[in-house]
Amino acid sequence: MVKELGKKLIAQNKKARHDFSIEDVYECGIVLTGTEVKSLRAGRASLIDGFAMIENGELWLHGVHIPEYTEGTWTNHTPRRKRKLLVKKIEIRKIASRTKDSGVTLVPLQLYFKDGKAKIEVAIAKGKKAHDKRSTLMEQQATREVNRELSRRQSGKD
Numbered sequence: 001m002v003k004e005l006g007k008k009l010i011a012q013n014k015k016a017r018h019d020f021s022i023e024d025v026y027e028c029g030i031v032l033t034g035t036e037v038k039s040l041r042a043g044r045a046s047l048i049d050g051f052a053m054i055e056n057g058e059l060w061l062h063g064v065h066i067p068e069y070t071e072g073t074w075t076n077h078t079p080r081r082k083r084k085l086l087v088k089k090i091e092i093r094k095i096a097s098r099t100k101d102s103g104v105t106l107v108p109l110q111l112y113f114k115d116g117k118a119k120i121e122v123a124i125a126k127g128k129k130a131h132d133k134r135s136t137l138m139e140q141q142a143t144r145e146v147n148r149e150l151s152r153r154q155s156g157k158d
Contacts (some may be wrong), residue, residue, distance in 0.1 A: 004116035010040050011111040013047040018133060020107055020125035026095065029086030030061065030111075030118050035069040035076050040118060042069075045111050052085065052106035052122050054096050059085040061120065064108060085120065098124050 016022075032040070039045070050064040061083045068076045087095075099106060109121040128136070 004113065006115070008113040009110060010043055010113065011045040011047050013050070013107065013109050015048065016107045016109055016123070016125065018136075019128060020105070020123070021128055021132070022109075022123045022125050023104075024098070024124045025109065026087065026091060026122050026124075027114075028059065028120050028122055030120050031084040031086065032066075032118055036066050037118065038071075039066050039069045040111070040113070047108045047111060050108040052108065054092060054099070057089070057092065059087050059092055059095070059106075059122075061085050061108065061122075064111070085122065095124065103127055 044067050046065040048065075050061060052059055052061050054060075063080060064083065065080055095106065098104060103126050105125055105127070107123050107125045109123050111118070111120050113119070
Protein backbone atom coordinates (compact mmCIF):
# COMPACT_ATOMS: atom_id res chain seq x y z
CA MET A 1 0.00 0.00 0.00
CA VAL A 2 1.37 3.40 -1.00
CA LYS A 3 1.59 5.90 1.84
CA GLU A 4 -0.09 9.24 1.22
CA LEU A 5 2.28 12.19 1.09
CA GLY A 6 1.60 15.89 1.33
CA LYS A 7 -1.34 17.88 2.64
CA LYS A 8 -4.95 17.34 1.53
CA LEU A 9 -7.35 20.03 2.79
CA ILE A 10 -10.76 18.76 3.91
CA ALA A 11 -12.45 21.74 5.56
CA GLN A 12 -11.56 25.35 6.27
CA ASN A 13 -13.14 27.91 8.59
CA LYS A 14 -12.83 31.13 6.56
CA LYS A 15 -15.26 32.98 8.81
CA ALA A 16 -12.95 32.49 11.81
CA ARG A 17 -10.31 34.75 10.25
CA HIS A 18 -13.01 37.37 9.66
CA ASP A 19 -14.58 37.22 13.12
CA PHE A 20 -11.42 36.75 15.20
CA SER A 21 -7.89 38.13 15.27
CA ILE A 22 -5.61 35.09 15.26
CA GLU A 23 -2.80 35.22 17.81
CA ASP A 24 -1.21 31.76 17.70
CA VAL A 25 -1.82 28.54 15.72
CA TYR A 26 -1.25 24.95 16.87
CA GLU A 27 -1.33 21.79 14.75
CA CYS A 28 -3.03 18.92 16.59
CA GLY A 29 -3.75 15.31 15.90
CA ILE A 30 -7.35 14.21 16.31
CA VAL A 31 -8.80 10.95 17.67
CA LEU A 32 -11.35 9.58 15.18
CA THR A 33 -13.34 6.41 14.64
CA GLY A 34 -13.21 4.40 11.40
CA THR A 35 -16.37 5.80 9.86
CA GLU A 36 -15.28 9.36 10.67
CA VAL A 37 -12.04 8.85 8.76
CA LYS A 38 -13.93 7.43 5.78
CA SER A 39 -16.30 10.38 5.82
CA LEU A 40 -13.35 12.80 5.95
CA ARG A 41 -11.61 11.03 3.07
CA ALA A 42 -14.78 11.69 1.07
CA GLY A 43 -14.17 15.40 1.84
CA ARG A 44 -17.15 16.01 4.09
CA ALA A 45 -16.84 18.13 7.25
CA SER A 46 -17.83 21.53 8.66
CA LEU A 47 -15.84 23.61 11.15
CA ILE A 48 -18.26 26.55 11.32
CA ASP A 49 -19.69 25.98 14.82
CA GLY A 50 -16.55 24.37 16.22
CA PHE A 51 -14.51 25.37 19.23
CA ALA A 52 -11.97 23.73 21.53
CA MET A 53 -11.81 23.54 25.33
CA ILE A 54 -9.41 22.23 27.92
CA GLU A 55 -11.10 19.73 30.25
CA ASN A 56 -9.18 17.81 32.93
CA GLY A 57 -5.81 18.62 31.35
CA GLU A 58 -6.86 17.42 27.89
CA LEU A 59 -7.83 19.39 24.79
CA TRP A 60 -11.29 18.57 23.35
CA LEU A 61 -12.93 19.68 20.12
CA HIS A 62 -16.66 20.49 20.29
CA GLY A 63 -19.26 21.29 17.63
CA VAL A 64 -17.37 20.11 14.54
CA HIS A 65 -19.75 18.36 12.16
CA ILE A 66 -18.47 15.22 10.44
CA PRO A 67 -21.51 13.68 8.72
CA GLU A 68 -22.28 9.98 9.02
CA TYR A 69 -20.59 7.72 6.49
CA THR A 70 -23.16 6.75 3.86
CA GLU A 71 -21.99 3.13 3.64
CA GLY A 72 -21.78 2.80 7.43
CA THR A 73 -23.95 0.42 9.44
CA TRP A 74 -24.90 0.41 13.11
CA THR A 75 -21.23 1.23 13.87
CA ASN A 76 -21.65 4.73 12.47
CA HIS A 77 -20.62 7.71 14.62
CA THR A 78 -22.68 10.64 15.88
CA PRO A 79 -21.95 13.71 13.70
CA ARG A 80 -21.33 16.33 16.43
CA ARG A 81 -19.65 14.33 19.19
CA LYS A 82 -16.73 15.83 21.10
CA ARG A 83 -13.33 14.63 19.91
CA LYS A 84 -10.03 14.48 21.73
CA LEU A 85 -7.13 16.48 20.29
CA LEU A 86 -3.60 15.16 20.56
CA VAL A 87 -1.23 17.83 21.86
CA LYS A 88 1.81 17.69 24.13
CA LYS A 89 1.27 18.55 27.81
CA ILE A 90 3.61 21.55 27.59
CA GLU A 91 1.54 23.04 24.76
CA ILE A 92 -1.70 22.37 26.68
CA ARG A 93 -0.30 24.32 29.65
CA LYS A 94 0.65 27.23 27.35
CA ILE A 95 -2.80 27.22 25.76
CA ALA A 96 -4.50 27.04 29.17
CA SER A 97 -2.56 30.03 30.50
CA ARG A 98 -3.38 32.10 27.39
CA THR A 99 -7.10 31.24 27.30
CA LYS A 100 -7.75 32.24 30.93
CA ASP A 101 -8.09 35.84 29.75
CA SER A 102 -11.60 36.99 28.91
CA GLY A 103 -12.43 37.29 25.23
CA VAL A 104 -9.88 34.65 24.21
CA THR A 105 -11.03 31.37 22.67
CA LEU A 106 -9.76 28.34 20.76
CA VAL A 107 -11.07 28.19 17.20
CA PRO A 108 -10.46 25.44 14.59
CA LEU A 109 -9.11 26.88 11.33
CA GLN A 110 -8.41 23.90 9.06
CA LEU A 111 -8.99 20.17 8.99
CA TYR A 112 -6.69 18.21 6.70
CA PHE A 113 -4.75 15.01 6.10
CA LYS A 114 -0.98 15.36 6.44
CA ASP A 115 0.95 12.31 5.23
CA GLY A 116 -2.17 10.18 5.69
CA LYS A 117 -2.96 11.32 9.26
CA ALA A 118 -5.88 13.60 10.18
CA LYS A 119 -4.72 16.93 11.62
CA ILE A 120 -6.50 20.08 12.71
CA GLU A 121 -5.20 23.62 13.14
CA VAL A 122 -6.49 25.25 16.30
CA ALA A 123 -5.89 28.95 16.88
CA ILE A 124 -5.86 31.10 19.99
CA ALA A 125 -8.08 33.98 18.92
CA LYS A 126 -9.66 37.18 20.24
CA GLY A 127 -13.05 38.32 19.02
CA LYS A 128 -13.16 41.36 16.73
CA LYS A 129 -15.55 44.23 17.12
CA ALA A 130 -17.62 45.43 14.15
CA HIS A 131 -15.35 48.43 13.49
CA ASP A 132 -12.29 46.15 13.51
CA LYS A 133 -13.89 43.95 10.84
CA ARG A 134 -14.64 47.00 8.67
CA SER A 135 -11.10 48.35 8.98
CA THR A 136 -9.64 44.95 8.07
CA LEU A 137 -11.82 44.79 4.96
CA MET A 138 -10.81 48.34 3.94
CA GLU A 139 -7.12 47.47 4.35
CA GLN A 140 -7.55 44.35 2.20
CA GLN A 141 -9.32 46.35 -0.52
CA ALA A 142 -6.62 49.04 -0.51
CA THR A 143 -3.86 46.43 -0.78
CA ARG A 144 -5.71 44.70 -3.62
CA GLU A 145 -6.12 47.99 -5.54
CA VAL A 146 -2.45 48.90 -5.11
CA ASN A 147 -1.34 45.47 -6.35
CA ARG A 148 -3.73 45.70 -9.30
CA GLU A 149 -2.38 49.14 -10.27
CA LEU A 150 1.25 48.00 -9.95
CA SER A 151 0.66 44.94 -12.12
CA ARG A 152 -1.17 47.10 -14.69
CA ARG A 153 1.77 49.54 -14.87
CA GLN A 154 4.33 46.75 -15.11
CA SER A 155 2.50 45.09 -17.97
CA GLY A 156 2.50 48.43 -19.90
CA LYS A 157 -1.27 48.88 -20.14
CA ASP A 158 -1.38 52.63 -19.46
